[in-house]
Amino acid sequence: MLELLFCSMLTIFPDYLYRRFAQGKRIGKEITLFSVWFELRWGIIACLMLTIGLITVIFYNHPSTTNATAFFRTVPILPETNGRVAEVYVxxxxxxxxxxxxxxxxxxxxxxxxxxAKRKIAETDAALIVARTDVLAAEAKIQEARSAHQQAVDELATKQEIYRRNPGAVAVRDIEKLEVAVQGRQSTIDGATAAKQTVEAQISTLLPAQKASAQAALAQAEVDLAKTVIRAGVSGRVEQFTLRVGDIVNPFMRPAGVLIPEGAGRGRLQAGFGQIEAQIMKVGMVAEATCASKPWTVIPMVVTDVQDFIAAGQLRSGEQLIEAQQVVRPGTMLVYLEPLYEGGFDGVTPGSSCIANAYTSNHDLIESGNVGTVKGFVLHAVDAVGLVHAMILRIQALVFPIQTLVLGGH
Structure with a gap:
C-alpha cells in the first residue's frame, strides 16, 4: 500500500491536479469513474508498473521474513539403564x-x-592370611622331611661302612631298604618343597589376581550404583517434569523429562529467508526484528552467520530412490541474527515468533569511488527504499498486538 501511494504521487496525482485545476474539470461532471480511467489510463498503468518494480527492489535488496524464531536447545533427561523411580529430587x-x-x-x-564384591575382597584377604600360614606349615614339613632324610642317609652310611669292614655283619637286604628309604625321604622333601612353591605362587600371583578382579567388580558395581542417580549434565531449568516415584523409565522409549540449558534461546534469532535472496544475504548486514513476546519494540540486529545449506534438500540413505517432487515446499535460507547492542534481546522469550528485516547497504561501495554516477545514484536509491521496509516493520510491530488481541478474538 505504501509503495502504491508513493508511485501514485509520481503518476496519477499530478495528472489529476492538471486536469482539475489547469483544465478546470469538475469531480462528478467531467471527472467521472469512466473518464478517470480513460484519461488517466497511462498514469494508472505506469503507477502499477512502478509499484511492482519498487516492491521487487525493496523485497529483493531488503529481504523480510515472518519465519523468525528464537530457537532453543533441549536436553532429554535419560538414565543409562532401565529402572523404577525410587526418589525424585525436583x-x-x-x-x-x-x-x-x-x-x-x-x-x-x-x-x-x-x-x-566387597565380600569377595575380604575373602581374598583372608585367603592371603591363610596362605601365609600354609607357607610356614610347608616350611616345617620341609624341615621335617630333611631331618628324616638326613637320618636315613646317616643310617645308610653307617650300614655301608660296617658292611665294607665286615660283610657278614650287615645283611644286604637292610642296606637296600635304607637306600629305598633315602629315596623316599628325598621325594618327601621334593613334595614339601613343591607344596610350599604352590602356596607362594598363590600368594604372589593367584590371590592378588583374584583380589584385583574383586576390586574391579566392586568398581563396576559402584559405577552402576552411581548411574542410578541421574544428575543434570548442564546447568539449566527443568520444565514439565511429571516423573514420580514408581514410574518405569526406559532410555530408548520413555525419557524422564526435558532440561533446558541455561541461556538457551537467549541472545540469538534464527530466521528463514527466501532462496531468491541467497545472493543478498551477507554476514554483517544490519537487520531489525520485532517479536510477539516483546510487542511494540523493534530490536536492532546484525547478521552473524548464513547457513550454506537449505534443509529442505537433505536426504538420508535408504532403500528407496529420492523423488524430487516429494519436496512440496521450497526451503528457506537459515540466517542467524544477534542484537546489535548488548541487552537488546532481553525480554524476548525463547521460542518466540518474530518478524525480521535485513537491509542492504551500498554506502562503502559508493564511497569507494569505483562506481559511476548513474550506478551510484541507483545504489543510493536502493539503500533509500529500505526506509519503506523499516516503516512497514514498525507498522507491523504497532498493529500486531491489536490484531492478535482484538481482531484475532483472543
Missing part, C-alpha cells in the same frame, strides 16, 4: 545446577553387587 519445574541430582532409580541390585 518438582514440576525448577532451576538445577550442573551435577545436581534430579531423580534416583531403585538400586537394590547394584547395592547387592557392590556388597558381593
Amino acid at each position: 518438582g514440576l519445574t525448577g532451576e538445577v545446577k550442573q551435577g545436581s541430582p534430579i531423580f534416583r532409580l531403585d538400586s537394590s541390585a547394584q547395592e547387592a553387587a557392590a556388597e558381593s
